[in-house]
Amino acid sequence: MNHIRNFCIIAHIDHGKSTLADRLLEYTKTISTKDLQNQVLDDMDLERERGITIKSHAIQMEYVHEGEKYILNLIDTPGHVDFSYEVSRSIAACEGALLIVDASQGIQAQTISNLYMAIENDLEIIPIVNKVDLDSAMPEEVEDQIIELLGCSRDEIIRASGKTGIGVEDILNAIVARIPAPKGDVNAPLQCLIFDSVFNPFRGIIAYFKICNGTIHKGDMVKFVATGKEYDADEIGVLKLDMVPRNTMSAGDVGYIISGIKTSKEVKVGDTITHVNRPCDAAIDGFEEVKPMVFAGVYPIDTEDFENLRASLEKLQLNDASLTFQPESSAALGFGFRCGFLGLLHMEIVQERLDREFDMDVITTVPNVSYMVYDKKGNKAEVHNPSGLPDITLIDHIEEPYIRASVITATDYIGPIMSLCLGKRGELIKQEYISGNRVELIYDMPLGEIVIDFYDKLKSISKGYASFDYHIHDFRESKLVKLDILLNGESVDALSTLTHIDNAVTFGRRMCEKLKELIPRQQFDIAIQAAIGAKIIARETIKAVRKDVTAKCYGGDISRKRKLLEKQKKGKKRMKQIGTVEVPQKAFLAVLKLD
Numbered sequence: 001m002n003h004i005r006n007f008c009i010i011a012h013i014d015h016g017k018s019t020l021a022d023r024l025l026e027y028t029k030t031i032s033t034k035d036l037q038n039q040v041l042d043d044m045d046l047e048r049e050r051g052i053t054i055k056s057h058a059i060q061m062e063y064v065h066e067g068e069k070y071i072l073n074l075i076d077t078p079g080h081v082d083f084s085y086e087v088s089r090s091i092a093a094c095e096g097a098l099l100i101v102d103a104s105q106g107i108q109a110q111t112i113s114n115l116y117m118a119i120e121n122d123l124e125i126i127p128i129v130n131k132v133d134l135d136s137a138m139p140e141e142v143e144d145q146i147i148e149l150l151g152c153s154r155d156e157i158i159r160a161s162g163k164t165g166i167g168v169e170d171i172l173n174a175i176v177a178r179i180p181a182p183k184g185d186v187n188a189p190l191q192c193l194i195f196d197s198v199f200n201p202f203r204g205i206i207a208y209f210k211i212c213n214g215t216i217h218k219g220d221m222v223k224f225v226a227t228g229k230e231y232d233a234d235e236i237g238v239l240k241l242d243m244v245p246r247n248t249m250s251a252g253d254v255g256y257i258i259s260g261i262k263t264s265k266e267v268k269v270g271d272t273i274t275h276v277n278r279p280c281d282a283a284i285d286g287f288e289e290v291k292p293m294v295f296a297g298v299y300p301i302d303t304e305d306f307e308n309l310r311a312s313l314e315k316l317q318l319n320d321a322s323l324t325f326q327p328e329s330s331a332a333l334g335f336g337f338r339c340g341f342l343g344l345l346h347m348e349i350v351q352e353r354l355d356r357e358f359d360m361d362v363i364t365t366v367p368n369v370s371y372m373v374y375d376k377k378g379n380k381a382e383v384h385n386p387s388g389l390p391d392i393t394l395i396d397h398i399e400e401p402y403i404r405a406s407v408i409t410a411t412d413y414i415g416p417i418m419s420l421c422l423g424k425r426g427e428l429i430k431q432e433y434i435s436g437n438r439v440e441l442i443y444d445m446p447l448g449e450i451v452i453d454f455y456d457k458l459k460s461i462s463k464g465y466a467s468f469d470y471h472i473h474d475f476r477e478s479k480l481v482k483l484d485i486l487l488n489g490e491s492v493d494a495l496s497t498l499t500h501i502d503n504a505v506t507f508g509r510r511m512c513e514k515l516k517e518l519i520p521r522q523q524f525d526i527a528i529q530a531a532i533g534a535k536i537i538a539r540e541t542i543k544a545v546r547k548d549v550t551a552k553c554y555g556g557d558i559s560r561k562r563k564l565l566e567k568q569k570k571g572k573k574r575m576k577q578i579g580t581v582e583v584p585q586k587a588f589l590a591v592l593k594l595d
Contacts, residue, residue, distance in 0.1 A: 096179030292340025
C-alpha cells in the first residue's frame with residue numbers, strides 16, 4: 001500500500017486538465033505511441049467535439065521513482081459547473097489533488113469551488129501553473145494568486161505545459177513525494193466505495209470502486225449495502241486504457257467489478273461493497289444525494305417509444321448519476337418524463353446523448369426550477385411543473401430558490417456584469433479585489449432567472465473572461481405568475497412557464513412573436529395569445545393560406561364574387577373547428593433562445 005497514490009485533477013473548464021493527463025500517461029508509458037491521440041481519456045465523441053470533459057475517467061499508471069515502482073491511480077474530472085457532482089465523487093475516492101491553473105487566465109470561479117471541495121475532504125493539494133509556454137502567460141502573477149488562495153510557498157508550485165511536456169517529471173515526483181499513501185487495513189472486513197458505473201450491453205453493469213479496507217478475490221460472494229443485493233464477483237481488475245483483470249485486489253486499489261448485474265436500480269453510486277460472510281460494520285459515509293437544479297419534460301416524438309425512452313434514461317442514469325427522472329403526462333405531448341438536470345449544459349448533453357447513444361428522438365419542454373407553493377391553509381408543496389400549480393385562488397404565496405453566485409472577472413467588465421445581474425433581479429452581497437485587476441462579485445439571484453441564458457450572456461459581455469459558480473442558498477417569497485400560451489383558445493401546457501410579474505408582459509409578447517415565425521401557416525387563421533389567468537396580455541395572428549376563389553369569376557355582378565367568398569368563409573370556419581395546430585419541436589427550443 002505504501003506504493004499506491006490515488007489522485008484527481010481539478011481545474012476550471014479549459015485550463016488544460018485532459019492535455020496534461022495525456023502527458024502523464026505518455027511519460028509513464030501507460031499508452032503506446034500508436035494509441036496516443038489528444039484527450040485520450042475523453043472517450044465520448046461529444047467530449048471531443050466540444051472540447052469539454054463530461055465524465056470523470058479513472059486510469060492506472062506505473063512510475064519508477066528512485067528505483068522503486070509506484071502505482072498511480074489518476075481520476076480526471078470535468079471543469080464545468082454543471083458537472084460538479086462528478087468532481088465530488090472523484091474527490092471522495094482520492095487522497096490528493098492536482099490543482100491546475102491556466103497561466104494566461106489565472107484563478108477562476110470553478111477553480112475555487114472545486115478547491116474548497118478538495119480541502120473539505122482533507123486532500124493534499126499540489127498547485128500547478130499550466131500553459132507556461134504561451135506568449136500570453138503570466139506565471140508570476142498567477143503564482144501570486146495561488147499563494148494568496150492556498151497560503152503555500154512559491155517553491156511548492158510547479159510550472160508545467162501540457163502541450164510541450166515541460167514539468168511533467170516534476171509533477172510525477174511531487175505526486176509520489178507529497179500525496180499520502182491510502183490508509184486502510186488489508187485484513188479488516190471488505191469495504192469498497194463505488195464512485196462510478198457504466199452499462200455494457202454484453203456484460204451488464206460494471207461498477208468502478210476504491211477499496212478502503214480489506215481484500216477481494218475473484219469469485220467472492222459480495223453484497224451491495226444500500227440495496228442489500230448479493231452477487232458473485234465474476235471479474236475484478238484495474239483500469240488501464242482497457243480493463244485488466246486481476247485475481248486479488250486489496251486496500252488502496254482502484255478498479256472495477258463485473259458481477260452480471262442487469263438492472264440499473266441495483267447499483268447506486270456512493271454505495272459500499274462488502275463480503276457476504278464477513279460484512280463490514282458500517283457503510284462508507286460522506287456521500288450526498290444529488291440535487292437537480294433545472295427541470296424539464298422529455299417526451300418521445302412517437303408515443304409508442306415511451307418504454308424505450310424509459311430504458312434509455314435508466315441506462316444513461318448509470319453513467320450519469322446526477323440525472324433524475326419520473327413519469328408525467330401532458331395534454332399536448334402525451335406520456336413522457338419530468339427530468340431533473342444540474343444545469344442547461346447538462347440538459348443539452350443528456351438530450352444529445354439520448355439521440356446518439358440510444359437513437360431516441362425527443363421533445364424537451366421549457367426548463368424551469370422547483371418552487372415551494374403555500375396554500376391558504378398553510379400546507380406547502382414542491383412544484384416542478386407549471387401545470388402542477390393549484391388554482392390561483394387557493395395559493396397564499398410562492399417561494400422560489402435563490403442562489404449565492406460568485407463571478408470572477410477583470411475590472412474592465414464590472415459595469416456591464418453588474419447591470420446584467422441587476423436585470424436578473426440580483427442583489428450585490430459583496431465585491432472584493434483578489435489580486436491586481438481581478439475582482440470577485442458575490443450576488444444573491446433567483447435560480448429561475450439564470451437558468452436559461454445567463455451564462456451565455458455573461459461570457460459574451462466579458463469576452464469570455466468572467467467565470468461563474470453558484471450554489472443554492474435559500475427559498476424566498478416572490479410575486480410569480482403562471483404565463484399560459486394559447487393557440488386558438490387552447491392552452492399548450494408544454495409552453496406554459498412560471499415567471500416574475502415584472503417580466504411577464506415582455507416575455508409573453510416575445511414568445512408570441514417567436515411562435516408566429518415558427519408555426520407553419522394553416523388554411524385557417526391561428527390566434528396565438530399569452531395569458532395570465534383569464535387576462536390576455538399579448539396576441540399575434542398567423543394569417544390563413546387562401547386560395548383565390550374569385551379568379552374564375554370575371555366581370556358580372558359583385559354579388560357573384562361575394563357568394564363565392566361567403567362560401568369559402570364558411571368552409572374556413574368549419575375547418576377551424578376541427579383543425580388542430582401542430583407545434584414544431586423548434587418552437588419548444590426557441591423559448592430558450594428568445595434573444
